[in-house]
Amino acid sequence: MALGNTEEAASEFERVIAILESSLGPDHADTAGYLASSARAMWFKGDRETAIDVQRRACEVYAKALENEHPKTARASIRLARYLRQQGEVIEARALLERSLHDLEAVFGKNHPDVGAALVELARVLRASGEANEAFVAARRAERIGRENFALVLEVLAEGEALRYAGLRISGLDLMLSMLADGGVAGRDATLAAWDAVVRARALVLDEMATRHRVTRVEDAEVSSLRNTLATARENLVRLVIRGTGDSSVERHRTQLDAARERVARAERSLAEASAAFRDRQRRDGIGIDEVLGALPPGNGIVAFALFSFETSKVEFGKQQSLGAFSLPRPGSDPRFMRLGEREAVDRAVAGWRSQLRQPAGDEAA
Numbered sequence: 498m499a500l501g502n503t504e505e506a507a508s509e510f511e512r513v514i515a516i517l518e519s520s521l522g523p524d525h526a527d528t529a530g531y532l533a534s535s536a537r538a539m540w541f542k543g544d545r546e547t548a549i550d551v552q553r554r555a556c557e558v559y560a561k562a563l564e565n566e567h568p569k570t571a572r573a574s575i576r577l578a579r580y581l582r583q584q585g586e587v588i589e590a591r592a593l594l595e596r597s598l599h600d601l602e603a604v605f606g607k608n609h610p611d612v613g614a615a616l617v618e619l620a621r622v623l624r625a626s627g628e629a630n631e632a633f634v635a636a637r638r639a640e641r642i643g644r645e646n647f648a649l650v651l652e653v654l655a656e657g658e659a660l661r662y663a664g665l666r667i668s669g670l671d672l673m674l675s676m677l678a679d680g681g682v683a684g685r686d687a688t689l690a691a692w693d694a695v696v697r698a699r700a701l702v703l704d705e706m707a708t709r710h711r712v713t714r715v716e717d718a719e720v721s722s723l724r725n726t727l728a729t730a731r732e733n734l735v736r737l738v739i740r741g742t743g744d745s746s747v748e749r750h751r752t753q754l755d756a757a758r759e760r761v762a763r764a765e766r767s768l769a770e771a772s773a774a775f776r777d778r779q780r781r782d783g784i785g786i787d788e789v790l791g792a793l794p795p796g797n798g799i800v801a802f803a804l805f806s807f808e809t810s811k812v813e814f815g816k817q818q819s820l821g822a823f824s825l826p827r828p829g830s831d832p833r834f835m836r837l838g839e840r841e842a843v844d845r846a847v848a849g850w851r852s853q854l855r856q857p858a859g860d861e862a863a
Contacts, residue, residue, distance in 0.1 A: 510535055510551075526569065529558035533573055540580060549584065552577045564747055566604055568611060571597040575615055578622065587626045594619040604747050606754060610738065613642035613667035620672055625810045629681035633690075636669030636676070640694050643667035646738070648701055648782070649761075653732045670694050674821055675808040678836035688832045692823045693786035695803050700784065720772045727764035734761050790825065798826045807836065 517528045532555035540548035556577055559570040574597045578590040598615045605611055616639035623632035647666045673691045676682045716724070734757040742750040768775045793799060800822060807819040818840040825832045837843055 524558055524561040526559060526562040529555045529562060529569075529573065532558060533576065536580075537576070545580065545584060549577065549580050552580060566600040567747055568601060568604055568742060571600045571604075571615070572611065575618055579618055582618075582622050582625060587622050591619070591622045591626065594622060604742075604751055606751075606758070608642050608645060609754075610643065610646050610667050613639040613646070613669075616642070617667065617669050617672065620669060621808075621810070624672070624676065624681065629676055633673060633676055633682045633687060636672040637690055637694065639667060639669035640673065640698070643669070644694075644698055644701060649731055649738075650735055651701070652728065653735050668698075670698060671806045672808060674803060674805045674834070674836075677834045678807060678819070678821060679809065681810075685831050688823070688834050689786055691834065692801070692832060695801070695823070696784070696786050696789055700781075716772070720768070723764070723768040723771055724775075727761070727768050730757070730760040730764045733757055790828065793825075793828055796827060798824065798828075798830075800824045804840065807839075 513531065514528070517525070517531060521527055532551055536548045536552035536555060539545075539551060552573065556570065556573045559567070559573050563570055574593045578593040578597070581587070581590040581593070594615060598612065598619060601609065601612050601615055616635045620632040620635035620639065623629075623635060643666045650666075670691075673694060677687060677691055734754075737750075737754055737757050745753070765779075769779060790799070801824075803821045803823065805819055805821060807817040820837045820840050820843045821834060822837055823832060823834050838846075
């Protein structure tokens with residue numbers, strides 16, 4: 498909206514709100530949606546105080562327009578909490594997030610992507626409040642939720658879509674690694690938990706892509722039928738998750754989700770009973786850092802690198818692409834993690850070392 502100045506923009510905003518309230522009523526969900534969109538635009542333009550006021554107004558309208566525990570109200574509250582956190586209002590932000598988390602779990606269950614998104618923001622608030630261990634736990638749970646839902650989505654997306662979605666899924670991994678890197682959390686348990694999350698996240702995409710390119714084995718009719726039943730059940734669940742409540746009531750959507758999850762679980766059990774290949778796939782899906790370290794030959798250590806977005810407690814999104822390294826000198830020793838530096842700086846240093854190695858002996862600059 499190309500208006501001359503802030504006063505004109507504010508005047509235009511109030512005019513549109515007046516039209517919506519006149520045609521739809523002051524407590525209509527569409528009015529709340531416009532308010533939320535306007536707050537987002539104001540935030541990115543730098544008018545943060547006004548953005549918070551408008552977003553708060555959107556939350557109030559959603560609460561009046563929709564039934565209790567509606568996801569739209571919770572999502573609007575999460576965005577308001579994000580704004581408040583960045584302004585240092587962590588107490589109110591935490592209260593909003595805890596209530597939103599409760600409402601989302603009541604509607605969607607404890608393993609829905611929206612629950613994961615709320616947990617990531619709650620982890621940031623807890624970290625900003627000095628509660629690093631609690632923040633790490635919340636981020637770890639968010640990462641597990643994001644990974645498990647992504648595994649489900651991978652089954653029904655085309656390869657290109659799946660790879661694009663990998664960069665968009667809900668994840669607490671960057672936050673976990675950032676807290677390890679800055680010393681907010683430390684110790685064997687936290688390091689292994691973060692390393693385990695890296696192993697599982699990396700294996701998820703690689704194993705799925707490898708499975709797709711593997712030569713398909715001939716299956717008997719029963720196994721093929723069971724596999725198709727599972728694929729259909731998973732696709733229906735993914736569609737429900739992506740669609741959200743839509744025009745359904747909160748109660749109806751919750752019932753549909755529970756039924757869809759049960760169909761997936763039942764189909765997985767049936768296929769596992771009939772197919773050794775599927776049981777092997779389930780076994781591979783369960784591999785984490787314990788299995789990796791347990792496979793090390795006696796006396797051997799391991800180093801593993803991880804690319805992540807480094808966040809401080811003051812930054813909304815990690816913009817510093819960083820390289821970190823896990824290390825275990827020998828079996829039984831304590832694992833370590835350190836941030837090696839920003840990716841570009843590390844890449845330049847490595848390129849310089851390679852250039853030096855390619856120089857003939859004795860051909861150094863005087």
